[in-house]
Amino acid sequence: xVGYYNGTMGxxxxxxxxxxxxxxxxxxxxxxxxxxANRVPFALDDHLDRxxxxxxxxxxxxxxxxxxxxxxxxxVIDAAEDSPIHFLYWQISRGVAMRNHPFPTxxxxxxxxxxxxxxxxxxxxxxxxxxxxxxxxxLCNIKTLNLIPSxxxxxxxxxxxxxxxxxxxxxxxxxCAHSNISILKDGxxxxxxxxxLILPGITRKxxxxxxxxxxxxxxxxxxxxxxxMNADEVIVTSSSALCMKAESIDGIxxxxxxxxxxxxxxxAYLEKFQRETQPK
Ligand code: PLP
Numbered sequence: 001x002v003g004y005y006n007g008t009m010g011x012x013x014x015x016x017x018x019x020x021x022x023x024x025x026x027x028x029x030x031x032x033x034x035x036x037a038n039r040v041p042f043a044l045d046d047h048l049d050r051x052x053x054x055x056x057x058x059x060x061x062x063x064x065x066x067x068x069x070x071x072x073x074x075x076v077i078d079a080a081e082d083s084p085i086h087f088l089y090w091q092i093s094r095g096v097a098m099r100n101h102p103f104p105t106x107x108x109x110x111x112x113x114x115x116x117x118x119x120x121x122x123x124x125x126x127x128x129x130x131x132x133x134x135x136x137x138x139l140c141n142i143k144t145l146n147l148i149p150s151x152x153x154x155x156x157x158x159x160x161x162x163x164x165x166x167x168x169x170x171x172x173x174x175x176c177a178h179s180n181i182s183i184l185k186d187g188x189x190x191x192x193x194x195x196x197l198i199l200p201g202i203t204r205k206x207x208x209x210x211x212x213x214x215x216x217x218x219x220x221x222x223x224x225x226x227x228x229m230n231a232d233e234v235i236v237t238s239s240s241a242l243c244m245k246a247e248s249i250d251g252i253x254x255x256x257x258x259x260x261x262x263x264x265x266x267x268a269y270l271e272k273f274q275r276e277t278q279p280k
Contacts, residue, residue: 001013001080001081001114001115001116001117002076002079002080002114002115002116003015003076003112003113003114004072004075004076004111004112004113004114005017005110005111005112005113006110006111006112007072007111009075009076009079012114012116015114017110017112018096020096020097020098020099021093021095021096021110022093022094022095022096022097022104022107023091023093023110023112023145025099026101027144027145027146027147028058028093028094028145029058029060029091029092029093029094029109029110029144029145030051030054030055030058030060030091030092030142030143030144030145031089031090031091031092031143031144031145032047032048032050032051032089032090032091032143033047033087033088033089033090033239033240034047034088034202034239035085035086035087035088035118035120035239035240035273036077036085036086036087036088036115036118036277037084037085037086037273037274037277038277038278038279038280039074039077039078039080039086039279040276040277040278040279040280041073041077041088041277042239042273042276042277043202043206043239043276044070044073046202046205046206047202047239048066048069048070050143050200050202051069051090051092051143052066053142054142054143054144055092055109057139057141057142058094058142058144059103060092060093060094060109061109062092062109062111063109064111069111072111072113073088073090073113076088076113076114076115077115079115080115080116080117081117083117083118085117085118085119085120086115086116086117086118087115087116087117087118087240088113088114088115089113089114089115090111090112090113090114091111091112091145092109092110092111092112093109093110093112093145094107094109095107095108095109095110096108096110118240120240120241120242121241121244123242123243123244123245123266123270125244126244126245126246126247126248126255127162127163127164127236127244127245127246127247128161128162128163128246128247128248128251129157129162129163129164129165129166129176129234129236129246129248129249129250129254130156130157130160130162130164130165130166130249130250131165131166131167131168131225131249131250132153132156132165132166132167132168133167133168133169134149134167134168134169134174134197135149136149136150136167138196138197139196140174140175140196140197140198140199141194141195141196141197141198141199141200143199149177150177150178153165153167153177154177154178157177163244164176164177164178164179164236164246165177166181166228166236166246166249168224168225169197171224171225171226172192172222172223172224173192173222173223173224173225173227173228174192174197174198175192175197175198175199175201176236176238178238179201179203179236179237179238179241179244180192180198180199180201180203180204180236180237180238181228181234181235181236181237181246182204182207182234182235182237183223183227183228183231183232183233183234183235184231184232184233184235184255184258184261184262185227185230185231185232186232187216187217187258187261188216188217188218188219189207189208189211189216189217189218189219189235189265190218190219190220190221190223190227191204191208191218191219191220192220192221192222192223193220193221193222194220201237201238201239202239203237203238203239203242203243203269204237206269206272207235207237207243207265207269208220210265210268210269210272211265214264214268216261216265228249228254229249229252229254231254231255231257232255232257232258232261233245233255233256233257233258233259233261233262234246234249234254234255235262235265242266242269242270242273243265243266243269245262245266
C-alpha cells in the first residue's frame with residue numbers, strides 16, 4: 001500500500017496530512033478512483049475529464065496539467081507491491097489553511113494518492129440491495145468528498161447483510177451509495193439521465209456505449225422503485241466492481257428474467273477492461 005501527499009510518497013500506513021487540510025474540516029475537495037491492471041489504470045482519461053469538471057464546479061484552482069497528474073499517479077502505481085489488480089484513489093482538496101468557511105486566498109490545492117492491491121468481485125455473484133430515501137444534496141454530479149449520506153446508507157446495507165444501498169427521491173430511483181444503477185426491461189437498457197441528482201459514472205458511460213455498439217437500445221430516463229422491482233435485470237455499476245447484477249431489494253427477489261443479455265453486457269465490459277489495460 002503506497003501513499004502520496006503533495007509529492008511525498010511512502011508506505012500508506014505511515015503517511016500523514018497537515019491538520020489544516022480543508023478535506024478534514026469541510027470535505028472541501030473532490031476525488032476519483034479506478035482499477036488498475038498490469039499497472040495500467042482503466043479509463044484514466046474519463047476519470048481525469050470528470051476530475052477537472054468537479055474542480056471547475058467547486059472553483060478549486062488546481063493548476064497541475066493532465067500529463068503531470070498522470071505521471072504522479074503512475075509513480076504511485078509503479079511503487080505498489082505486485083498484484084494482478086490494484087485500486088487507485090486520488091483526491092484534491094482546496095488546500096491547507098486555518099479553519100474558515102470561505103475560500104482561503106493563499107492556499108494551494110493538495111493532491112493525495114494511494115494505491116493498494118485489489119480483488120475484483122466475481123460478476124457472477126449477485127448483489128443484495130437495500131432501498132433508502134436519497135437524502136443527499138443537489139451536487140451529486142460532483143465527485144465531492146462530502147459522503148456522509150453514502151456512508152450511512154452503506155452502513156445500513158452492511159447491517160442488513162446487503163452489498164449496496166439503492167437510493168430514491170420519493171419514487172424516483174437515483175443511484176446507489178457508491179454506484180450507478182440501470183435496468184434491463186424488454187431488451188432495453190434504461191438508466192437515469194446525468195443531472196445534479198447522480199454522479200456521471202464512468203462505468204455507466206462505458207456500459208451504455210457497449211450496449212449501443214452491440215445493438216441494445218439505451219434509454220436515459222428516470223425510473224421508479226416499482227419499475228426497478230419489476231425490471232428484467234438490475235445492473236449496479238462502479239469502477240471498483242464493474243457491472244454487478246442484483247438479485248434482491250429489501251429481501252424481495254428482483255431481475256433474473258434476461259440473464260443472457262445481462263451476461264453478454266458483463267462479458268463485453270470485462271473484455272473491454274482487459275483489452276484497455278494490456279501492458280504498455
Ligand atoms: N455513483 C456514486 C455516488 C459513486 O460514488 C460512484 C463511484 O464511486 C459511482 C456512482 C460510480 O461511478 P464510476 O463508474 O465512475 O466509478
